[in-house]
Amino acid sequence: MIKMIQSLIQRKVVYGQHVTAERQDKLPLALPVFSPQGFMVIFLFVFIPCLYSQAWLYDTTCGLRLIARPLPDSIMLRWAPVDYRRWEMGNRYGYKIVRYTLIRDEVLLPEPEEKILTPVSLKPLPMNDWQPLVEKDRYAAIAAQALFGKSFEVQTGNINPEMIKNKVDEQQQRVGFALCAADFSPAVARASGLMFTDREAGKNEKYLYRVMIDVPRDEKIKSDTGYVFTGISEYTPLPRPIDLKADFKDRVVFLRWNSFVYNNVFIAYHVERSSDGKNFERINRDPLVQITTPEAPDPELMHASDSLPENGKTYFYRVQGITSFGELSPFSDIVSGKGTEQIAESPRIIKQEVIKGTVKLTWSFPVEKENTITGFRILRSEHDKTGFSAITSRPLKPSLREFIDRFPLPTAYYKIEAYKDASCSKASFPVLVQLPDTIPPAKPEGLKGMADTTGIVRLWWLPGKDPDLYGYRIFRSVSGRDEFSQITVLPVTDTFFIDTISMMDLNREVFYKIVANDRHQNQSAFSDVLKITKPDRIPPSAPVFRKIENTAEGILIVWYNSSSPDVEKYILMRQNEGDTSWLKMAEVEHKKKESESRYHDLKAGNDTVRKYKITAVDFSGNVSEPALSVPLKGFKSMIKPPLKKIDVFVDNEKGKVLLKWKRPEGAIKNYLVYRKTKEKNYSLYGTLPGNALEFEDYGLKAGDVNAYRIKMIFLDGSVSGFSEEIIVKN
Structure with a gap:
């Protein structure tokens, strides 16, 4: 078995514990790969994510990594030491598993309930007990050799040294292959003391599991512990691989599927083939594992290939995932197809001519290969690498070697494609054809723009309608009177352009105009000049x-x-x-x-x-x-204008005098009313509040002559002058 292994990467095991998809940790496994010519096993140790579960609780500094897989009636545990020293200690002293019940019926227990699940530490089987397993399981021989072999060497063969290190430490080889064999075989994992199934787990409980190397207390050796928290209620059925695609060629098929989506579920895959869509057979001897690097094209896809027994016959393929616990997923969707014989020769365009506004193409193709194709198709594009489409409604006869494009583009690339069917064709290299053109594009219209305070100018205009339009060139002038200079190195293909100008000069305006160029570099007339006023950032002079x-x-x-x-x-x-x-x-x-x-x-x-x-x-x-x-x-006069326009009303029968006025401006404190009679000169006669607007006087007799004047006292202490004299006679 070991002679089948071609290479090995030096391995430091990082065997992650059970986590959610958002908290993925990495687990090293052996990776077999097969080629279409025959199956060749190559084991590479790479990091792959942990298994499909909601369990978590992880310490990346621990030297013992643990994962778990809840099932409907039990919980499986897998663990691995991170290096040879801990692996050797685990083999010598064995592993101890302790379970703590933390939750029951969705209620957190006040005190965890501890139970030792392994009264006797789990160790690898004795050497003699491996013989029956070796006879049934090909991975058991690898584990047994790693555990008990006197030497452990790996032949590198002709493997690419860029992908695999061909010299590794023997101790690391031992632990790497031992864990690799356990990854691919649950029976080997149990025999190696690296797997345990808790069949006493309750469906209504959640546990914290601890796995540790059972070092005796009198040994002064540090022992690491792996942790995982999970429960049966977190069981999730395995998904099936997705996005399986197949590309059928000449007696070979290339398969690919999305391995990234479930890289926290599957560590490897099986591929099966059927000739009737019902009875499938596995085509890989060993599990298939992703070997591409993140720098490779489409690193999220896994690829495989298979040799087809014959072309023209429909074959069916499906993929099945494998977990770290040896579980097999449901099969993917089935893909099918037929192998087809490929076209051996490519057409070659040997001449292209422009004749009275048309394009004539002439190509070569071996006459003896005409019976291998259905015909030719003419492909055309405005670009040399992309956008090619057929301009012939149906394939041309295999015997034809000329074609005239009566409705050519001003500039176009052409290809001649030898065509057999939808899955089999071969095209020539592209050639460029340009029609003579002396007609310039139309004058650009709708040039507009604006400048901001940072000096960024944004220009935009209406797109031209010329079919051969290549781009626009932008010109600028600082005054509009001096010569416009071009500010674009290459033509602008968009209808939007951003320029940067200085905001510190004294020019308040900047001017722009544009021209259009076609693919033959014919230049249009200039657009109308656009004047843009710069935002003013210079403050005015001070008063x-x-x-x-x-x-x-x-x-x-x-x-x-x-x-x-x-x-x-x-x-x-x-x-x-x-x-x-x-x-x-x-x-x-x-x-x-x-x-x-x-x-x-x-x-x-x-x-x-x-x-x-x-x-x-x-x-x-x-x-x-x-x-x-x-x-x-301030120096304000304390004398304010007198009260004006006082109305007088006299009732001679009652001897009553009524004075009325309108409220003047200012906050008035009091009105002082002065009266003069025949017998007495002016004296203060009455004081009114500041809100008064009238004054009444009684006792006017026949023959009396009275005079009145009013003064205002303001709240700020200022006073008004006397009002004009008001004379009342009876």
């Missing part, structure tokens, strides 16, 4: 205070306007003495024809010292440096 002075109404502020041409407005702010914040007072519109602006702060009283700040703002929102004023205290 300058000309004067700031007290007036009877408040504080008058006058400043020289900013000299920048794009100023929109001025923002005036005020700060009181002792404050740290500025209060926005007003926005003053900028008037281009005036050299200065002014603002009257009518709210500035005599109470405190104030400072003013003014900034200019342009139409892009840029703000100038502020201009600051000197501190100034």
Whole structure:
């Protein structure tokens, strides 16, 4: 058996424990591969994911790795040491399994229930007990040789040294092959002391399993422990392999299927073949394992091939997965097909001519091979590698060697394909044919664009309708008056272009235009020129205070306007003495024809010292440096205008005088009413509250002449002058 093994990768076992699909760990297994000429076994130790389960609890630093597989009535355990030293210790002292019941009927137990499942440690069978198993199981011979053989050497043969290391340490060979044999045979795993089935597990319980090397207490040797948490309730039926595809050729079929989706389920596969779709036979002697690397094309696919007994006959194939516990999955979907004899010769285009707007192709093909094909097809594409399609509605006769394309493209690639059926054809190398063309494309239309504050310019335009359009070239000018320069190295095939410009120069605008080119490099007329205004990032110049002075109404502020041409407005702010914040007072519109602006702060009283700040703002929102004023205290007159328009109503019979007025501006505290009679000059006659709007006086007699005047007292302490004299006669 060992002589059949061709090579071995030096192996450090990383035997992961049972985890979910989101927490996959890797498990090393032997990988057999077969070739279509005959089956040749090659064992490679690679890392593959752990088995299909919800169990988890994992320590990557542990030297003993454990996985589990729940079944409807039991739980299977598999484990492996990570190196030769631990493997040898396990063989010498055996393995101890302890089970802790943590959950029962979905309730966490207050204290775990411990049970030792192996009163006697699990060890490999004695050498003499392996003989019956060796006679029945070909993998038992490998394990027995690894366990008991005096020497353990592997012949590398002619295996590619890039894929397999041909010299490995003998100890690592032993542990690698021993674990490999256990991976492919549950019986060997049990005989090696590396597998156990817990048949006392309850369906309503979940367990934490511990597997450890049973080192005696008096031995001062560190022993590692593997952990796994699972339960029968986490049993999941095995899936079946998916996406099986077959490519049938001349007496050979190439199979492929998706191994990535279930790489946490299957460690290897079997392939079966049938000639009637009912009775299948396994075509591989040893399990098939993925041997590609992540750098290989389609690493998610597994590939296999098989030699077909004959062409023209339908054969059926299916695939079956294998788990680390020796379980076989349901079969995949069946694929079928027939082998076909391949075309031996390819046509060769020997001449291509352009004749009055048509293209004539001439090719060669062996006359003696005409009976092996159905005919020829003419393929055409605008690209030399992709996009080829037939322009002939049916295959041309095998005896033909010429074809005229009466509706050619301006530029096209041609192939001649010798055709037998849908699965068998062979094409010539492509040739390029270009029709003479002096007609330029249409002028580009719809050029638009915009620039942002970072200097990025985005241009777009309408797509041209010329069938031979090749691309567009972009031209730019900084002023629109100087020469436009091309900014594209190669033609732009899209209708969108991004340019970068400087935002720090003094040019407020940038100009663009484009031309279209066809495949013969005929150039269209230029598009209309597009003018793009740059976003303004330069702040305007600051205004300058000309004067700031007290007036009877408040504080008058006058400043020289900013000299920048794009100023929109001025923002005036005020700060009181002792404050740290500025209060926005007003926005003053900028008037281009005036050299200065002014603002009257009518709210500035005599109470405190104030400072003013003014900034200019342009139409892009840029703000100038502020201009600051000197501190100034307001000086407002405490005399306010008198009350005006007082209406008088006299009732001579009752001797009543009624004065009425409208509420003036300002916060009024009191009204003072003064009266003058024939006998007495003006004196304070009555005091009214600030919300009063009328005054009544009684006792006017016949012949009396009274005069009235009113003064207002404001809350800020200011007073008004006397109103005009009001004379009342009876």
